[in-house]
Amino acid sequence: AQKITQTQPGMFxxxxxxxxxxxxxxxxDQSYGLFWYKQPSSGEMIFLIYxxxxxxxxxxxxxxxxxxxxxRKSANLVISASQLGDSAMYFCAMKTSYDKVIFGxxxxxxxxx
Amino acid sequence: xxxxxQTPRHKVTEMGQEVTMRCQPxxxxxxxxxxxxxxxxxxxxxxxxxxxxxxxxxxxxxxRFSAEMPDATLATLKIQPSEPRDSAVYFCAxxxxxxxxxxxxFGAGTRLSVL
Numbered sequence: 001a002q003k004i005t006q007t008q009p010g011m012f013x014x015x016x017x018x019x020x021x022x023x024x025x026x027x028x029d030q031s032y033g034l035f036w037y038k039q040p041s042s043g044e045m046i047f048l049i050y051x052x053x054x055x056x057x058x059x060x061x062x063x064x065x066x067x068x069x070x071x072r073k074s075a076n077l078v079i080s081a082s083q084l085g086d087s088a089m090y091f092c093a094m095k096t097s098y099d100k101v102i103f104g105x106x107x108x109x110x111x112x113x
Numbered sequence: 114x115x116x117x118x119q120t121p122r123h124k125v126t127e128m129g130q131e132v133t134m135r136c137q138p139x140x141x142x143x144x145x146x147x148x149x150x151x152x153x154x155x156x157x158x159x160x161x162x163x164x165x166x167x168x169x170x171x172x173x174x175x176x177r178f179s180a181e182m183p184d185a186t187l188a189t190l191k192i193q194p195s196e197p198r199d200s201a202v203y204f205c206a207x208x209x210x211x212x213x214x215x216x217x218x219f220g221a222g223t224r225l226s227v228l
Contacts, residue, residue, distance in 0.1 A: 033214055033215065035216065043222055045206070045219035045222075050216055099144055099215050100168075102158065105155050106155060
């Protein structure tokens with residue numbers, strides 16, 4: 001079965017510090033994609049970063065990087081230099097075959113001044 | 114600044130009434146997804162389309178929900194009759210499939226309350 005697991009329901013981080021949000025996935029597909037989305041309290045879903053299963057390098061987008069460990073089936077999101085505006089829900093997602101995308105349960109991140 | 118447009122943003126209705134939610138995907142995108150988000154269930158995929166053809170609606174209660182794409186600029190999600198348990202935020206997302214990449218861009222959502 002294809003599944004996304006996010007084991008941290010809630011996380012706290014001090015402003016300006018780095019934080020890692022965990023994500024593990026389960027799939028038998030060889031070709032797949034992994035995503036992270038941010039959902040602030042306003043409710044919108046904002047795309048952050050993408051990693052393809054065949055990508056050699058870890059994806060980076062500004063302060064966001066994805067720590068992709070294929071053998072362990074993990075795709076952790078690293079946010080460097082946390083800002084107060086990073087406080088939000090973060091969802092890990094996986095694109096499976098036939099373009100279907102499934103989401104994990106999310107991690108609530110709170111950045112403390 | 115291209116974005117997915119959903120209407121209405123908020124809908125309050127009484128049990129038994131028909132609800133229609135609309136979505137205008139980003140021009141040029143070839144996939145459209147409907148999700149429902151609740152506190153209890155999180156994000157659930159209801160239906161998705163590729164090139165306007167429905168590929169999967171297994172997550173949708175068939176007896177009361179229906180999803181269509183009458184043309185490339187409009188996707189609809191209907192609930193008839195609505196029930197209080199349908200109260201949720203409904204998101205539409207569109208994307209462009211490029212190889213294994215299909216980044217979805219979400220609309221602002223429709224917050225539905227069924228009384």
